[in-house]
Amino acid sequence: MDSNMINTGYTAGTKYENIPNTSAGVSGKTDGCFADMMSEKYHIFPKDMTLTEYKLYFQDKINSLYTHPSQKRLNWFIDITDAAYRRMQNDPAYEQRVLNFLAKAKSTNYGSHVPRFALIHIDDTWEKCYGYTFGTQDDERARRAAQKRRMEAERAKKARRKKLLKEYLQKKAQAKRLQDKLLNQRITNQKLEHVRLLKSWNEDRQRIQASRAYEANLFMLYRRELQIASRPQDYL
Numbered sequence: 001m002d003s004n005m006i007n008t009g010y011t012a013g014t015k016y017e018n019i020p021n022t023s024a025g026v027s028g029k030t031d032g033c034f035a036d037m038m039s040e041k042y043h044i045f046p047k048d049m050t051l052t053e054y055k056l057y058f059q060d061k062i063n064s065l066y067t068h069p070s071q072k073r074l075n076w077f078i079d080i081t082d083a084a085y086r087r088m089q090n091d092p093a094y095e096q097r098v099l100n101f102l103a104k105a106k107s108t109n110y111g112s113h114v115p116r117f118a119l120i121h122i123d124d125t126w127e128k129c130y131g132y133t134f135g136t137q138d139d140e141r142a143r144r145a146a147q148k149r150r151m152e153a154e155r156a157k158k159a160r161r162k163k164l165l166k167e168y169l170q171k172k173a174q175a176k177r178l179q180d181k182l183l184n185q186r187i188t189n190q191k192l193e194h195v196r197l198l199k200s201w202n203e204d205r206q207r208i209q210a211s212r213a214y215e216a217n218l219f220m221l222y223r224r225e226l227q228i229a230s231r232p233q234d235y236l
Contacts, residue, residue, distance in 0.1 A: 054089045070110045075117045083124035
């Protein structure tokens with residue numbers, strides 16, 4: 001039956017354009033529906049109903065099917081022949097098969113490509129059943145909402161990029177400050193080492209000069225003593 005559901009893409013206007021949705025939009029059983037009334041008051045089975053009663057009973061079942069929110073503005077037309085009603089009334093398995101198909105069709109999520117109309121024809125044999133969807137809704141509100149979502153997503157994307165760029169620049173600036181600090185510390189250490197080496201060199205030079213001066217003084221004293229010792233005794 002799924003292969004019998006055809007999307008024709010038909011967009012021309014029809015005489016059904018302004019007919020409201022006749023079977024969609026009700027989720028769960030409504031209070032006081034015909035099926036409950038027949039069950040509670042008369043305790044009869046579907047096969048014991050008249051054809052008119054069964055039609056009302058089956059329509060209640062259709063109305064109780066879940067309809068996906070995307071089908072809010074989709075106009076449903078469900079055409080069921082009297083022969084199909086009679087077979088479903090006497091064949092619970094066929095009735096359940098039809099209900100399962102209708103439930104699947106009405107719970108379909110069309111997203112942003114919602115048809116304007118949907119027609120399902122139910123007959124007394126499965127081979128005669130088929131379905132069609134016509135056209136695509138021109139939903140200005142959906143387009144505006146989609147555009148708004150795209151703009152919000154783009155703004156969020158730009159804000160994310162801006163945030164990432166800001167974080168990158170902050171990390172880069174922090175790394176530069178750390179690099180400058182390390183470089184300054186290295187230069188300071190080099191200056192301190194230079195001062196230490198210069199001081200050490202000056203101290204070594206002063207020690208060498210002092211040592212040389214001391215040695216020169218000793219040498220001068222030694223020469224003087226030699227000169228004194230070499231003078232004649234009478235000269236003294």
